[in-house]
Amino acid sequence: xxxxxxxxxxxxxxxxxxxxxxxxxxxxxxxxxxxxxxxxxxxxxxxxxxxxxxxxxxxxxxxxxxxxxxxxxxxxxxxxxxxxxxxxxxxxxxxxxxxxxxxxxxxxxxxxxxxxxxxxxxxxxxxxxxxxxxxxxxxxxxxxxxxxxxxxxxxxxxxxxxxxxxxxxxxxxxxxxxxxxxxxxxxxxxxxxxxxxxxxxxxxxxxxxxxxxxxxxxxxxxxxxxxxxxxxxxxxxxxxxxxxxxxxxxxxxxxxxxxxxxxxxxxxxxxxxxxxxxxxxxxxxxxxxxxxxxxxxxxxxxxxxxxxxxxxxxxxxxxxxxxxxxxxxxxxxxxxxxxxxxxxxxxxxxxxxxxxxxxxxxxxxxxxxxxxxxxxxxxxxxxxxxxxxxxxxxxxxxxxxxxxxxxxxxx
Amino acid sequence: xxxxxxxxxxxxxxxxxxxxxxxxxxxxxxxxxxxxxxxxxxxxxxxxxxxxxxxxxxxxxxxxxxxxxxxxxxxxxxxxxxxxxxxxxxxxxxxxxxxxxxxxxxxxxxxxxxxxxxxxxxxxxxxxxxxxxxxxxxxxxxxxxxxxxxxxxxxxxxxxxxxxxxxxxxxxxxxxxxxxxxxxxxxxxxxxxxxxxxxxxxxxxxxxxxxxxxxxxxxxxxxxxxxxxxxxxxxxxxxxxxxxxxxxxxxxxxxxxxxxxxxxxx
Numbered sequence: 001x002x003x004x005x006x007x008x009x010x011x012x013x014x015x016x017x018x019x020x021x022x023x024x025x026x027x028x029x030x031x032x033x034x035x036x037x038x039x040x041x042x043x044x045x046x047x048x049x050x051x052x053x054x055x056x057x058x059x060x061x062x063x064x065x066x067x068x069x070x071x072x073x074x075x076x077x078x079x080x081x082x083x084x085x086x087x088x089x090x091x092x093x094x095x096x097x098x099x100x101x102x103x104x105x106x107x108x109x110x111x112x113x114x115x116x117x118x119x120x121x122x123x124x125x126x127x128x129x130x131x132x133x134x135x136x137x138x139x140x141x142x143x144x145x146x147x148x149x150x151x152x153x154x155x156x157x158x159x160x161x162x163x164x165x166x167x168x169x170x171x172x173x174x175x176x177x178x179x180x181x182x183x184x185x186x187x188x189x190x191x192x193x194x195x196x197x198x199x200x201x202x203x204x205x206x207x208x209x210x211x212x213x214x215x216x217x218x219x220x221x222x223x224x225x226x227x228x229x230x231x232x233x234x235x236x237x238x239x240x241x242x243x244x245x246x247x248x249x250x251x252x253x254x255x256x257x258x259x260x261x262x263x264x265x266x267x268x269x270x271x272x273x274x275x276x277x278x279x280x281x282x283x284x285x286x287x288x289x290x291x292x293x294x295x296x297x298x299x300x301x302x303x304x305x306x307x308x309x310x311x312x313x314x315x316x317x318x319x320x321x322x323x324x325x326x327x328x329x330x331x332x333x334x335x336x337x338x339x340x341x342x343x344x345x346x347x348x349x350x351x352x353x354x355x356x357x358x359x360x361x362x363x364x365x366x367x368x369x370x371x372x373x374x375x376x377x378x379x380x381x382x383x384x385x386x387x388x389x390x391x392x393x394x395x396x397x398x399x400x401x402x403x404x405x406x407x408x409x410x411x
Numbered sequence: 412x413x414x415x416x417x418x419x420x421x422x423x424x425x426x427x428x429x430x431x432x433x434x435x436x437x438x439x440x441x442x443x444x445x446x447x448x449x450x451x452x453x454x455x456x457x458x459x460x461x462x463x464x465x466x467x468x469x470x471x472x473x474x475x476x477x478x479x480x481x482x483x484x485x486x487x488x489x490x491x492x493x494x495x496x497x498x499x500x501x502x503x504x505x506x507x508x509x510x511x512x513x514x515x516x517x518x519x520x521x522x523x524x525x526x527x528x529x530x531x532x533x534x535x536x537x538x539x540x541x542x543x544x545x546x547x548x549x550x551x552x553x554x555x556x557x558x559x560x561x562x563x564x565x566x567x568x569x570x571x572x573x574x575x576x577x578x579x580x581x582x583x584x585x586x587x588x589x590x591x592x593x594x595x596x597x598x599x600x601x602x603x604x605x606x607x608x609x610x611x612x613x614x615x616x617x618x619x620x621x622x623x624x625x626x627x628x629x630x631x632x633x634x635x636x637x638x639x640x641x642x643x644x645x646x647x648x649x650x651x652x653x654x655x656x657x658x659x660x661x662x663x664x665x666x667x668x669x670x671x672x673x674x675x676x677x
Contacts, residue, residue, distance in 0.1 A: 137598070138547065145469075145476065145595035173480070285547045291591030295473070295584055 001344060001384035002393070004060035004094050005053030005370065006252060006353040009046050009080075010071035012360035013038060014278045018070075024283035025070040026134045033070070043073065045363045050084055052367055053356075054091035056374040060125065062094040062353055064197070066132070067139035071279035071359075078112045085120035086404050092394050093120055094353075096197050096216070097127020101147055102140045105175045106154035107182070110161040114186040121401035122187040122394055128155050128213075129197040130204075133292040134282075144291030150174045152207070162191040188396040195250065195392065200229040201297050205236035208248075214392040216250030216351065220280065222326030223343040226251060230347045247350035247390040253343065254355045256330035257372040264330040267365055269319035272328050274359030276317040328358075333376045340381055350385045351392070413448070413457065418465075420495045427471050428496070429464040432457030436498055437670055439464040442507025442531075442652075443545065445589040446470070449570065452655035455663035460502070460670070465492060467512065469592025470585075482596055482603045485512060486519035493523045500525035502670035503614070506655055507627075508533050508593050511605065517616075518608035526670045527616040529635065530662070531627045531652050536602035540628040546594065556625030560649060560657035567656055609638025617669040618644035619662060623651040 011034065015021065022030060050061045063080045066072030074080055081093050093116060098109045117124035130151050136142045142150065153172045160168065160180070167181035186192055195214040198204040208215040215233050219226045230249065237244055254275075256268035293301070322328050329339045340352070356373060357366040413431035420426060429448050437460035439453055446466045447453070456462055468488060469476040479485050489512065493499070503524045505513030510532030517524040536542060543556050558564040572578040596603065616639045620629035632644035645665065650657035 141599040143594050143598040144546075145473075145591050145598070283547075285549055289546050289594075290587045291594050295588060295591075298587060299580075299584060 001381050002059040002247075002351050002390065003373075003378050003381075004062050004250075004351060004353045005050065005058040005091075006062035006064075006094075006096075006355050007046055007050055007357060008064070008066075008071055008355065009043075009073035010275065010279050010357075010359055011039075011073060012042060012274075012362075014070055014274075014360075018278045019281045022281070024286060025279055025281045026066075027068050027138045027283070027286050029068060029070045039073070046073070046357070047080070047083060047087070049357055049363060049366050049370065050080075051087050053370055053374075054084075054088035056371050057378070058091055058370075058374060060092040060094040060351075060353075061088065062096050064096045064127070065099055065129070065135065067135045069134070071275065078116065081116050081124075082119070085116055085123070089401065089403070092123045092125055092397070094125040094195070095127050096125075096195065096218075096353075097129055099131030099136055099140075099151075100128050100154035100158065101136060101142055101150040101174075102131065103154070105177055106157050107161050107177065107180060109154070110158040110182055111184075113158075113192065114162070114182060114184050117186040117188055117192050118184050121398035122192075122396045124186070124188070124192045125195055125392075125394065126192040127195045127197055127216075128158075130201075132287075133289045134286050137289050137292060138286055144289050146174070147292065148203075148294070159191065159194075162186055187398070188394055193392045193394060197250075200232070200301065201293060202232060202236075202300060203294055203296070205233045206240065208233070209236050209240045209242050212242075212248075212391075214248050214250055214351065216252070216353070217349075218252045218353075220252075220254070220276075220327065222329075223251065223253065223347055224326050227346055230349065234348065244348070245350070245388045245391070246348045246385040247388055247392050249347070249349040250351035250353060251343070251347055251349040252353045252355065253340075254328040254330075254358055255336060255340075255369070255373055255377075256328055256356075257333060257336050257369055257377060258330070259332060261331035261335055264332070264335075265319055265323075268328065268330055268358075268361070268369070271359040271361035271365070272322050272330075273317065273319060276322060276327065279359060333372070336373070336377050337380050340377065341384075344381065344384050348385075350388065350390060415448075415466075418492065418495050420491050422491075424475075424491075426468075426492050426495075427466045428492075429466075430462065431464075432460055432462045434460045435502070435670070436460065437462050437502040437504060438493075438498065440503070440505035440509030440513050441467065441470075442505075442509050443590065443593060445585060450655055451659035452663045452666070455659055456504070456666060459667055463496060463498070465489075467509065467589075467592065469595065470589040473588060473591060476592060476595055479595075482511075482515050482605075483519065485596060486515040489516045490520045490523060493520075499523055502526045502528070504528040504530070504666055504670070505532065506530040507652060508597065510534070511597070511601065514605055514609070514612065517614050518605070518611040521611060521613040524612075524614040527612065527614040528619065528666050528669055529616060530619045530654055531621055531624055532618070532631070532635070533597055533601045533627065534603070534605040535631050535634050536600055536606075537631065537634055540630045542601050542628075543626045545626060546590065546598070557652045558657065559621070559623035559651040560653075563653065563657045567653070606634070606638055609635070610640060612639045612642075614641075615669070616642040617665065618642060619654060619665060620644065620646045621650035621652055621654040621657065622646050622648045624654075626652045 511534035
């Protein structure tokens with residue numbers, strides 16, 4: 001089992017009465033709440049944390065793309081990944097990823113990811129999310145009716161750009177290019193592993209299997225609730241005759257490690273509550289714009305609308321609910337190991353992305369949590385799924401990599 | 412006999428069209444809720460006209476939009492339908508999204524349209540009174556933008572099936588599907604260049620607006636009149652975006668008077 005350290009980069013100073021005062025954390029969050037000077041400190045601390053995760057032995061460090069979002073300071077994850085490419089040495093750069101339909105032309109994604117792969121010495125994992133409704137349709141103006149077609153055409157273009165060795169013409173419905181000719185091309189051949197972060201779209205499952213892409217379920221609501229999605233994916237794997245290799249799946253989980261369960265509450269409760277109550281203060285119509293989910297997916301989900309509605313009407317989530325429902329796996333080392341084993345049993349995911357920083361968690365707490373997870377929890381779970389080969393992981397990473405070498409100024 | 416039939420186009424495609432009534436031809440293009448054969452204004456018009464009311468592409472099946480990428484494709488698709496129906500110089504009436512489509516048809520293929528009626532049309536944009544974002548509303552908020560006449564809204568709502576029943580779930584999916592189809596032509600802002608094409612509309616045009624329309628402000632009457640060479644507008648009191656439901660007698664009379672003049676002249 002591999003462990004990846006994921007940062008959402010939440011803004012840590014959303015006011016206490018954020019839920020009452022504002023319409024939504026996403027899309028139309030008041031930009032006056034962002035203090036750029038505070039942002040300077042926050043970005044640099046968050047980069048320190050990602051670099052620390054590399055230093056303590058996480059397999060990958062993950063960044064992602066969100067727009068106009070109070071809990072995501074990464075409209076461009078590629079900028080963050082570029083910084084990490086120079087300042088980290090071992091961890092793979094799991095870029096989760098670029099919402100392909102938002103880039104015009106999508107060859108921009110192929111180029112930037114190739115740059116990152118070359119600069120990092122072949123450490124890139126290329127994530128291609130469709131992107132949330134908030135990011136794609138409301139913030140970036142994509143029509144829900146064509147978003148998915150545009151995304152898939154874009155991914156097809158990127159894959160061709162990475163793999164073909166001669167300039168070619170691309171006559172797509174959404175992109176027309178007379179000369180596609182990638183320069184630079186990626187270090188990993190034929191291309192970096194492709195991961196598709198997704199929610200519960202049933203078409204995505206089949207598409208991932210057919211293209212041999214990894215499917216990563218990114219949920220903030222723990223592994224019990226995610227079981228339906230992951231099960232649907234494994235059913236697609238089975239139906240399409242692919243091997244049930246756990247490494248073709250990934251999952252995102254909040255974790256908090258401490259000396260005891262009570263200590264975990266003392267350390268992490270308020271930061272988790274900040275995340276669930278302020279960062280997830282979402283205006284529901286932004287999340288389910290007509291056309292974003294396919295009709296087949298909507299039809300499948302209709303029965304569970306009540307559950308969703310109940311969740312949305314919840315006034316305040318408390319630590320007790322958050323932990324009991326498994327949104328955050330927190331407690332002593334034994335508690336966390338037990339629950340992560342249960343997660344691995346239930347979901348059979350070879351790639352576990354963990355969130356060790358959430359909400360307004362400060363740097364020292366984050367580093368503490370990260371280090372304990374790396375030193376005390378990870379070693380007890382590493383053997384999981386050892387019998388399988390991970391084919392969704394960088395293979396051509398250079399053994400001898402260039403290191404940053406500043407040149408002293410000549411006086 | 413009133414009913415929906417599949418009209419076969421030149422290339423073999425079929426297009427569901429509701430037909431009712433007898434008399435001079437009138438084409439009705441439905442609004443954002445999809446074709447409603449019990450729309451009271453449509454019902455009144457069917458007493459004087461032979462009404463053809465096509466289901467907008469995508470509202471019956473999203474696959475129908477595969478080859479229709481923009482408003483130009485859409486206008487030409489309707490031209491194909493009018494050809495199949497043998498319609499030329501016809502009275503064309505559109506409501507809401509349907510009014511945007513009607514205006515595009517009249518601008519793209521002026522000979523198809525003899526008289527044009529646009530009720531609360533999408534298609535224009537003025538920064539001073541932006542069109543509301545119908546796709547980012549809670550249901551009750553959306554209803555408040557659509558209606559001012561509570562009784563009319565209740566009558567409309569009472570005809571809907573229980574949302575938890577199998578029929579209700581299908582209706583919900585149908586509504587989502589229709590809105591999805593719409594997004595192809597009005598997202599993220601419903602201005603796809605109609606303003607510059609308005610001068611191409613040759614048909615005498617009647618623009619009708621609901622005084623309390625929370626989506627298309629009645630102030631758009633001025634924008635419409637400024638662009639279409641022969642255009643009259645009226646603002647209907649006590650009505651909002653759903654004016655065909657909120658003021659059916661008034662609206663149907665105005666349409667019939669305007670369209671009837673066309674048939675008298677034809």
